[in-house]
Each structure stands twice: as structure tokens, then as C-alpha cells.
Amino acid sequence: MKRQTAMALAAVFAMSVAGTALAAPANPFSDVPAKHWSYDSVNKLAQAGVISGYGDGTYKGDKTLTRYEMATIVAKAMANADKADAETKKTIEALKAEYGTELSNLGVRVDNLEKNASKVKFTGEIRERYEYAKDSTDGDKTDMRTRVRISMTAPIADNVTFKGRLHSESEWGNADSGNSVVLDQAYITGKLAGLTYSFGRQPILLGQKLLVNNSQNNDGLVVSGGKDIRVTAGAFKYSNVSGTASVTKTEANYVMGNVAFKLSSNLNISASYLADDNDGKATNGTANLYDSTAFGLKYTGLKNFTLTGEYGQNDSDVAKDKNSGDKSKAWASRIQYLGANPSKVKSYGLYVSYRKAEPGFDQKNWNDFSDMATWNGGFKEMDDIKGLDYGFEYTLFKNGIMRIQYNDMESYKGDTNKRNMFAELVYTF
Template sequence: MKKQTAMALAAVFAMSVAGTALAAPANPFVDVPAKHWSYDSINQLVKAGVISGYGDGTYKGDRTLTRYEMATIVAKAMANSDKADAAAKKQIEALKAEFGSELTNLGVRVDNLEKNASKVKFTGEIRERYEYSDDAVAKAGDTDKSVAKTRVRLYMTAPIDKNVTFKGRLAAESETGATDSTGTADNNVKLDQAYITGEVGGVTYNFGRQPILLGQKIIINNSGNNDGLVLSAGKDVRVTAGAYKLSSTNYKIGNVDFKLNQNLHLTASYLADDKDDNSNKYKDSAVGLNYTGWKNFAVTGEYAQNSADYVKNNNDGDKAKAWAARLKYKGATSAKGSYGMWVSYRKAENNFDPNKTNWNDFTDSVSWVNGMAEMNDVKGLDFGVEYALFKNGILRVQYSDLTDEKTGDVDKKNMFAELVYTF
């Protein structure tokens, strides 16, 4: 190899090992004498993992490198660039540009060749769901007790800056056979998430259309269409506060998550709307816990009450109370053959969720036929099971043995079966 080429390589790949004394290393190649002018530089390159020579133990410094051989050296330098100083990193970037095509053929990622490529990462899920509810719901005017639904969600994530990320979600759901006023399929496509998340001085912020959940979720677990600002800070005691708008109503929220140990979390939550006196429907407070100290089991529980004026005016002056508890064993993951099962009990007085739109989701059921509320004038048991039929494909079934909360005379039995595939 010519002296000029060797000197250039030594300058380009002067890693952090270059400044350290080499403790009399063994001769790396049989054809590089210890007294050769390039001996130390070659040793530095070997130690940095940049060069390895030929299979016969030779360096062959007197032959001209092909562009592919040089690209291989550049690829190894890229892999070890975390050891390089600023000057060396600049040289490596220049070599990446020079040998871009060869590196691509070698299957090496080259950032400058991808600078015009999209930074948005897409993931998603497809859900096929069957729902059934008993006569009580059908008496509202719809005689159909069952419905089949298809839902598609496409998630988008894109880095904006250090500690700043954009997140979005396109969602579409339609009932089997459903059409709009023109007779065409009603897919109901919405951008129900579009927000910026980041961190400044230890405070995490979400700004824009975002999911909102509090505590153990019997107050609110609404995954979309909430426009606002939410701030969180802390580790073992994490405090969250914010405000958002859903439909035409403004809400303010607060949540404190106390991590007592790695298995036990206690939560305290607050949700209120900004309606005038006598018309505000939400003034909720809740306390809950989540415990995972038993092998393969998780226990979740929460108690809440709604003391809004509208609620008391329609409940003989009383607050509306609710509580729920769940015991879950294991849980299905993306791995084929994984599974889980659960049993839960819930009880919610009338007008606890007066709008019946806050999508309380403690029991893992998201929507019911004709919009029957999950935490409003209801009590009873839920039994569920889930199983990963194949990689990223989970079958979930839940049966709910429910009645109205006050008398227990109104039958509100419900079940759903769904297959969710993520990609």
C-alpha cells in the first residue's frame, strides 16, 4: 500500500484508541514488520475493529484496494463511529458519500442516501368484532340485538426534534351493511389523534388531539378526539394536569400516580367540565390501585363519585357513585399461544356518566350495541378470555352478566367477540 493512502486512512479512522498507549501488541499481520512506519496506525485500526486483513493473516499493503474493499472498511468505521472524535466523524461522513453506492450494495444503511426518505413510522391494527346485547337495549327503538363491525386504525409516529415527537392516528369503523344517506358504505374515517409530545426540564407535555385516561379508567379512558394540553412530571409520584375539549364541552383533569413499590400503584384522579351551575354533568373524583405482586396475576380496583349539579338534581340531591374491581391472569401478547383471562365486577349508579360518551373502559369492552353505557346504571360481573391465534393476532371474548343498578330487574346482558391483528 502506498504511504499516502495509509496516512489518509490513519487520519480518517483515528478512533479514541489512538490516544492510548498500545501495550506491545502481537504483530497483527505477518507482512507488516514491527518497525514499519504504518505499524502503529494499523494496530489502531485493528483494535478499533475497522480492518481485519485477509484470511491468510496478511495485510497486503502493497496492493491497490478495490472500491468494494474500501467500502467494507468504511462500513466497519461507521459501525465503530461512536469511538471516533469529531474530526474523524466528519471524515467518515465524507467517505459515506463517496462510497454510497458500494455501501448500499453491501446492505449498509447510509444516512445521506436516506435524507429525503420519510421519517414517519406507520403501525396499525385491524379489528373484526361481533357484539350482542339483550332485549333491554333493543327496547330503545332498535330491534337488532347484534351487530358486526370492522375497524382499522393506522398509527403515525415522526421525530421532530430531540425529545419532540409527532403522533397521529387515522381510524375508520363501519358496521356490516351500514350505509350513509347516499347509500354508499359508511366508513366514518377520522383523524382522531394528532398531537405533539415532548419533554422540557423534566416535564412531559402532550399538545393537540390526544388520548385521555385517568387512574384505573372508570372516570375516563377516551383514546381519541380530545383536543388540549396535558402536562406530567415526577417519577415515583407522577402528577398530571391538563385541559381538553371533547365535542362541544371543555374539561379539566388531574391525576396523581403513587408508586409505592414495583408491584403497587395508588392513583387519585379528578375530572370536571366547565358548564354553568346546574348544568355541569361531570365533577368526578376517584381513588384506585393496581397490584401485580402475585405471579401471573394483576388486581385492579377503583372507587369514584360524580358530584356535578346536574347529577344531584336528577338523583334526589345525591352524588352518583361507582366502583369496579378486576382480577386478571396473564395476558395475550403478540407471541402465538399466549393467553389471558379475567373476571371483574362493576357497579355504577344512574347518571354517573350522564352523557354516556366518556367511553369508560375499565372492563376492556369498548362499545356496545346501541351505545349502552359501560358505567351508567349498571351492575354485574364480566368474564373474559383472550388468546393469540397467530403472531400479532389476538382473539378476545367477553360475556357480561349485567342488570340495572337500582332494582336489578332490567336485563343488560352483553357479549362481544373480536379478532385484533396488529402490523
């Protein structure tokens, strides 16, 4: 079985399953001298637990392996398959098929023999949130909500994957308030002719989030390509889009574009575009809400810090109406120190953001730059607003992050107080 042995050892080495320092115990096997050509390789395999030799402390390198001994090596390679590259995974799959009987007798699960095994992977998120708004248009008020999201991923074919998400949210003590379960994501993503595509109900993200950062109810097609310069274009429809009392739009059609430039390992810049109703033209007598562009950057060259910033403007009919015929302009920036890691207890992050937006810039409230929800007082994150927000996040327990954010905001002209805050606990599973 020398040929199969070579294949198995190649798979193990390619995956670097040892994951340990190169230093190894001296002479783990008495019949492998330190000057032997295979000494380092045998030591690494022994450290990784892939081989254990015989009970008398020998390796017996000249002895032909039995099929069961080979199956043991293959099983240990299978256990580390997630570290392998594509070519090595193919080798492991071939070995799994070859030694399927022996692996089954050893009690090792062989996925390609389990024809009825489910391929759908489920993950989820539970969020408990408390919100407080000071002197909102409805007066001081609080709101407490529970949100549950269940995400699913399933491979369909090579380079084709289905993704979906169920969403439900309700007020504390009032389970009937908006507690319907909706499928807010359901789309197929894949690669074709060097391009990446996603088709169906999907999240939309543009630039540094100034124009759009929305994960729900966007039905359409998005295509992207490129590496250091990545170009994205798409068209989608969003239902129940509302503007002011005088401008209401349902099932609005949108076109979008994004160009992301990777200038270095630490600096990325972006240019984004979003428009509804044929690039600023009125449809059926209803004025458009968006004819927007934005330019932004993200910098990670300072240790433990992330800097983001973006400038945008909206040249739509409604935006001009709200600004005496001029475009509506907006700015946003953030500096973040570290960040809470859900898998690392006691990890934390701090951030400060500045936002300033003229009336009419983002009436739909597409933007989620500061992780803030739509407030009951009618606040929009990037529309007729300016000020600072301060945030702190901390991993209380594994997969459980607490976040507190205070928003010291007022209207663009400073004549309306828009201060508010939220505290939340997000648990992922």
C-alpha cells in the same frame, strides 16, 4: 486508523451487540492466545459477527485497518444501533459521516445521506367485531362492524414529535353506515423545562381508567412531570357530548388532573379528577355532568397476575339529581392472568372484572375499563350498572389477537337485564 477503530469498538461494546452467552469458541483466531488481554473482547466481537478476521484464520491485531475494513465494522454497528444509548448513537452517527463514501460503495444505507427519505412512520389496526345484547332496551340484537385505524408518527425536532390517527368504522354489509374517515388524533408531544407536554387532539387516560379512557376527539393541552410521583394536569374540549334526554351538551370544556405514585416496582396508586363547566357550576343554564374524583391502584407482585381496582364518585348537578341529592358512586376491579402478546403466537390471557356504578356516574361513557364498546341498547360501562365480566384473549397468528368477553350485567337496582357479549379479531400492522 487506530483512533477510529477504538471509537467503533467502543460503540459495538456499548450496545452489547453480541447478545449471547459469554462462553466462546476456543481461540477463534490463531494469533490471539487465550491469555492475551484482548482475548475476551475479540471473542465477543467474533461471536456477534462484527469481525471475521482473515482467510488464514488470523486476526492480525497489529495491522492497520483500511478504510473499507473500518466501514465494515461501522456498518455492523449501524445494524444494531437500536440497542445503543444516546451517547453511543452519536458516536455511530459521527462514524457514518466519516465513512459515508465507503459505506455507500459497500451498499450500506446511510440515513443522514438520504435527505429525501421519509421520516413518517405508519402503523395500523383492523378490527372485526361481533356484538350481542340480551334484552336490551331495543330488544335482543346483534351488531357486526369493521374498524380501521391508521396511526402516524413523525419527528419534528429534538424532543418534539407529531402523532396522528385516521379512524373509520362501518357495519358489515353497509359500508355507508358511519363510514366517514376522521382524524381523531392529531397532536404534538415533547419535553420542555423538564416537563412532558401534548398539545392538540389526543387520547386522555386518568388513573386506572375508571373516570376516563378515551382515545378520540379530545382537543387541548396536557402537561405532566415527575418520576416516582408523576403529576398530570390538562384542559380539553370534546364535541358532541350527550347526557340524558333532558341534559345535552355539545363542545363541552373539561379540566382534569392525575397524580400517579410509584410506591414500589410492583405497586402503583393513583388519584384522578375530572370536571366540566367550571367545577360544577352551571353554564348558560345547562347543568354539568362531571365533578368527579377517583382513587385506584395497580399491583403486579403476583407472578403472571395483574390486579387493578378503583373507587370514584361524581358530585355534579346531574349525578345528584339521579341519586336524590347524593353523589353518584362507582367501583371497578379486575384480575388478569398473563395476556395475549401480538408478536407471540399462542400466547393468551384470562381476566375477570367486577363493576358497580350508581346512575349518573358516567353519562358520557368515558370509561373503557373492560374493553367493551358502547352498546346499541344504550348500555354504559360505568353508569347504572353492576355485575361481572369474563374475558379470554389468544394470539391466533402473528399480530392477530382474538378476544371474547361475556358481560353478566344488570342495572344498579337489579330491575333491568344488561347481559351482553362480544367477539373480535384485531390485526395490527
